[in-house]
Amino acid sequence: MYAFEKLPQVVDKRGKLPHKGFYGNRKNGVDSITTRVWHHSLTKLSAGGSKIESFADFHVRTNGWPEIAYHLIIDPKHIVNGKATIYYCVDIAKRSYHVGNSNTIGLGICVIGDYRTDKLNEATIHSIIDLHKALIADGIGKYDKAHNEMPGYSWKACCVFDYNKAFKDVLSDLLPPAKQPDRVPGLYTIQEGDTFWSIALKDGKAGVTVNDLIAANPDVKPSELKVGQTIKFGIAKNSYTPTSERPKKPQSAYQYPLPSGVLKKGARGDSISQLQKALAAVNFYPNKNAENQGVDGIFGADTENALRRFQMVYVPYQVDGVYGPNTKEKLQAVLKSKGY
Ligand SMILES: [Zn+2]
Structure with missing residues (x-):
């Protein structure tokens, strides 16, 4: 029996929470664990659903996972003898789903609460410290990391409490400046x-x-x-253009009819003029200072550049300087939004 299991505030909930099957074992069992990954539940302590049964229900029913995500959950709302209850939810030898492609090596520890606004209470800090010390004594994991310190998760607001500070027995001044998550990854x-x-x-x-x-x-x-x-x-983001309910008008009915097909550098003719005029109408001029703002029926470097600039804003997943169906659809939508 591990030391952490003997902590007086630990309550064994393994197999007793809502589940539909069980996680499989880690490849090398408990030895696979290198990292203790700290989470917070992102549910406010005052909310009714801030409890392990609700998390289990969400993870199993909504996310379709076999069991609750975390191995261990610290509950600041259930305090016994001055310490927050620690629920042992998933056997640590099992590979639960809490940190994507690092699940094999990660031990999931969640502190209930949304620490962007909630504050860690003293009873919770005691339990964080006790659990951390016991896990180290048990040799379970080598490193501690917040969820958003794991590969691929820098954008997560999890966890924003300073778990390191909690380990150091600092009982006052515990709400650190919240770590701002990065922007959503591309x-x-x-x-x-x-x-x-x-x-x-x-x-x-x-x-x-x-x-x-x-x-x-x-x-x-x-x-x-x-x-x-x-x-x-x-x-x-914004890749999707809702299609209009109305039947499509022929291109000739528009002020800026758009050519069909695929057009790229080197092409010439009326279709290129149409494309250039349409780009200019939505402020992506082939060449603002040239005659006719660069509308010359020749798909050269300027036109390619204008098209790329348009794509960077409106078709960011396909910036290739080539005019095709996706760019056409978006250009049509932008023209429409400008009243054309
Ligand atoms: Zn998390």
Whole structure:
């Protein structure tokens, strides 16, 4: 029996929380663990759902995982003899889902609360210290890392409490300046249990949508995501253009009709003039200072440059300086938004 299991505030919940099956064992069992990964639940302590049963339910029913994500959970709302209860939820020899492609080596420890606003209480700090000391005595893991110090997670607001400071027995002044998560990464590596829907959620309500992910990743089948596969994430934002309900007008009916097909550097003719005029109409001039603002029917370096600039803003997942169906669709939508 490990020392951490003998801590008086530890309550064994293994197998007793909502689950649908169990995680498999780590390749080398407990010896696989190199890193103690610290999380916070991002649910406010005052919220009714800030409890292990709700987390288990969310992870199993909503995320479709076999069991709750974390091996150990510290609950600041259940204090016994001045120490927060530590729930032992998933056997540490098992590979649970809490840190994507580092699950094999990571031990998941979650402190309930949203420490962007909640404050660590003294009872919780005692339990963090006790658990940390016991794990070290047991030889479980070598390093401590916050979730957002793990590869691929620098953008996560997890955990924002200063776990290092807590280990050092500092009982006052414990709310550190919150570590600001980085911006959402442009690319994203698929983790176990991911769906387009759960990935889109990572960027919050106003961010990347499922439709954006589908539009920006035309070669990826949402139903066949593979762990380790890379998809466009942050740069997928605004990729999706809702199609209008009305039947499409022929291009000739528009003030700036757009050519069809694929056009690239070296092409000439009316279709290039159409493209140049349309780009100029939305302020991406082939050459603002030249005659006709560079509209000359020749797809040269200036036109390619204007097209690239347009793509960087509106088709960021496909900046190639080549005019094709995606660029056409977006250009049409932008013209429409400007009243053309
Ligand atoms: Zn986390």
